[in-house]
Amino acid sequence: MQLHSMWEHYPELKTDLADVLQTIEENIQIRDKRVEENIKALIHAGGKLLRPAFALLSANLGPDYDRDRAISVAAALEVLHMATLIHDDVVDESSIRRGKPTINSKYGNHYAVYTGDYLFTICFKILSKHSDSISNIEFSSKNIEKILMGELDQMRTRYDLNVSVKAYLARISGKTAQLFALSCYSGAVSSKAPRALAIKAWNIGHYLGMAFQIIDDVLDYTSTDDGLGKPVLNDVLQGVYSLPLIYAMRGHKQDFEPLLGKKAEMTDADLRELTTLINRYQGTAQAFELAGKYTKKAQKEIAKLPEGAYRDQLSALTNEILTRQI
Amino acid sequence: MQLHSMWEHYPELKTDLADVLQTIEENIQIRDKRVEENIKALIHAGGKLLRPAFALLSANLGPDYDRDRAISVAAALEVLHMATLIHDDVVDESSIRRGKPTINSKYGNHYAVYTGDYLFTICFKILSKHSDSISNIEFSSKNIEKILMGELDQMRTRYDLNVSVKAYLARISGKTAQLFALSCYSGAVSSKAPRALAIKAWNIGHYLGMAFQIIDDVLDYTSTDDGLGKPVLNDVLQGVYSLPLIYAMRGHKQDFEPLLGKKAEMTDADLRELTTLINRYQGTAQAFELAGKYTKKAQKEIAKLPEGAYRDQLSALTNEILTRQI
Known part of the structure; x- marks a missing residue:
């Protein structure tokens, strides 16, 4: 069982x-x-398990x-995350995920759609073992609605x-922050935290998720290699414009129109030029600053939690997200 | 709320x-x-609600x-069925379902994949309202595995x-009979039927589902118009060979090779010739006979159930499946 090296500091x-x-x-x-092996390979493909x-x-x-209940809830959330990744790859026609070929590219959309469906049900199966987690299930469907809406x-x-x-x-509030918020919330609920505290956990997760996605x-x-395990600038080729580009375009839209007008036909040279423009207009710097603000909001909420080793770890992990290079 | 006319006989x-x-x-x-309207339109598109x-x-x-519990279980099953239909249409690239454009053809795969995902969670949401139905949830994931395997x-x-x-x-045992079996089983479990009786219900549903799919x-x-609400012989164009064709090919494969070798390129004339060949070699007659055998197996199990109006209705409905024209 090979876990990401970041967890060495959290035995x-x-x-x-x-x-x-x-x-x-x-x-x-x-x-x-064969289907089983594919799913297990994905489990061990080095997701960060945040x-x-x-x-x-x-x-x-x-x-x-x-502990059993906490681990079940954590497992259900990772499985839910995996299901959404597999379906995202179908929708985005992505061929690489975590440095490996995606299920849709290797075995076709049919395989990928049904594998994602299977994982959805496994998520609920894991949750259903703990009848206390019923409120989590009730919660998840509202939640997945929001994730769905973010994607749409x-x-x-x-x-x-x-x-x-x-x-x-x-968009990222639905697409990413929702699942982070649900993770913190569900963890809190699994230990029967009072409602006010569970909502605090929800907010912490939301801020964390926003920072993480930015x-x-x-x-x-900014990454020049394939350290992210996905093709760099894939999003922009697909017309998904993220924060650094949105910031850079403010007041300079005309500079970007000729490049972005090429849509999926942009060449590598075009993409390099795009990156240069974004840096010139401080797109990444401004985005990074906003991520910092969300991290601070998360830290402020974390500081209000009862003292304890887990609070320190939550805080350390939150900083790690902001400073991560991969 | 427009229900299928067959229900007039079952007030x-x-x-x-x-x-x-x-x-x-x-x-x-x-x-x-807009998403909500799409899903609601599908609900009212005249599915038979079997x-x-x-x-x-x-x-x-x-x-x-x-009654509340029974209706929730029934609703969850129909939602699960709808979710699988929407994903099937993505995988099969179908453009027509129940006589209307499919979600994937109208709004694209992304819409259809996420809408199906949403319905999966709604299925579990509806079930989660009745904590007694937990065993149903536990059951559903094993079940969906089998449905998934049938599709694959x-x-x-x-x-x-x-x-x-x-x-x-x-294949049809997984793809169709599984959900019919789960329907009868879950209904029985919702009224706290003893395990032996619930398993009987499961078997009845299985036989029914087999007959229904055949x-x-x-x-x-055999249908010459669009009464089925889907393009006739779509399956064969996609290379999915069903029972009438499989029976007809026994001992006459060479007659079919030139036609089927054209795969998705088969013309309307080819399809008419294929139908003629299948009739000549008694493909539909043999298939119909096997459907009759499954119906009889279902009836034999139904006859063993405790007497009551519901038993008579179950029996009548089972016959209706065998004799249905649409």
């Missing part, structure tokens, strides 16, 4: 995360061993910590040079 | 089915009203009939002229 979390992967593995038993990590840490917030918003504003910062934030979008423009 | 079921649709409607509330009907009838098997089997044997009757039966595949070759 307890590392043990728990290994058990999260173990729980997922145990629940994925398919007669067709969502389960935040769920596990938040499971210390309530009075009734139960993203589709609707494709190739739109006038996409606003506000629209971008609404940094992800900044790295899309 | 109580008709009232319950109207409430099933009502329950589904109430649970589908999306901020984006799965919820069998769930509702089977809810009379146990000692603890609860179908993909794997595409354009395979040597596909066997056995492989066909395994008849569906027979109608694909």
Whole structure:
């Protein structure tokens, strides 16, 4: 079980995360061993496991910590995340994910659609083992509605040079922050945290998720190699304009029109020119600044939590997200 | 609320089915009203509602009939069915369903994939309202695995002229009979039927589902108009060879090779010739006979159930499936 090296600094979390992967593995038993192997390969493809990590840490917030329950909730969230990734890859026609060929590119859309569906049900199966988690299930469908809406918003504003910062934030709030918020919230609920505290956990997760996605979008423009495990600037070719570009275009739209007008036909030289323009107009710097603001908001909420080792870890992990290079 | 005319003969079921649709409607509330309207249109597109009907009838098997619970279970099953239909249409690239344009053809794959995902979660949301239904949830994920495997089997044997009757039966057992079996089983469980009776209900649903799918595949070759609400012989163009064709090819494969070798390029004239060949070699007649055998198996199990109006209705409905023209 190979976990991301970042977890070396969190030995307890590392043990728990290994058990999260173990729980997922145990629940994925398919007669067709090829499908099973594909899913298991994805589990071990080195996802950072941030969502389960935040769920596990938040499971210390309530009075009734139960390790099995916390691990189940964390596992269900990672499986839900995997299901949405697989379906996103179908929709975006992506061929690479975490440095490996996607299921849709390797086996076709049919395989990928049904595998995602299967993982959705595994998510609920894992949750259903703990009847206390019923409120989580009730919650998840409202939640997935918002994730769905975030993805659809993203589709609707494709190739739109006038996409606003506000629209971008609404989009990533659904697409990413929602699942981070649900992770922190569900972890808290799994330990029977009082409602006010669970809502605090929700807000922390929301801020974290916003910061995480903005940094992800900044790295899309700044990373020069394939360290991200996905094709650099894939989003912009697909017409999905993220924060650094949106900021850079403010007041300079005419500079970008000739390049972006080429849509999916942009060459590597075009993409380099685009990156140069974004840097010239401080697009990445401004985006990074906003990510910092969200991180600060998260830290401010974390500081209000009851003292404890988990609070320190939550805080350390939050900083790590802002400073991550991959 | 326009229900299929077949329900005129079952006034109580008709009232319950109207409430099933009502329950589904109430649970589908999306901020984006366009998505909401699309889903609601699908609900009212005149699906026959057989799965919820069998769930509702089977809810009379146990000692603890609860109308709300029975309607929730029936609604969850129809929503699950809708989710799989929408994803099937993405995978099969179908453009028509129930006589109307499919979501994927009208709004693109992204819309359809996420709408299906949303409906999956609504299915679990509806179930989660009744904590007694937890065992249903546990059951559903094993079940959906089998449905998934049926769909993947179908993909794997595409354009395979040597596909066997056995492989066909395994495929429809997963693809269709599984959900009919789950419907009868879940209905029974919702009324706290003893395990032996719930398993009987499962078997009845399985036989029913097998008969239903075979008849569906027979109608694909015999219906001359668009009464089915889907393009006739779409399956064969996609390389999905169903029972009438499989039977007809036994001992006469060479007659079919030149036609089927054209794959998706088959013309209307080719399809007419194919239908003629299938009739000549008694393909539809043999398939119809097997559907009759499954119907008889279902009837034999139904006859063993405790007496009551629901047993008579179950029996009448089962016959209707075999003799249906649409």
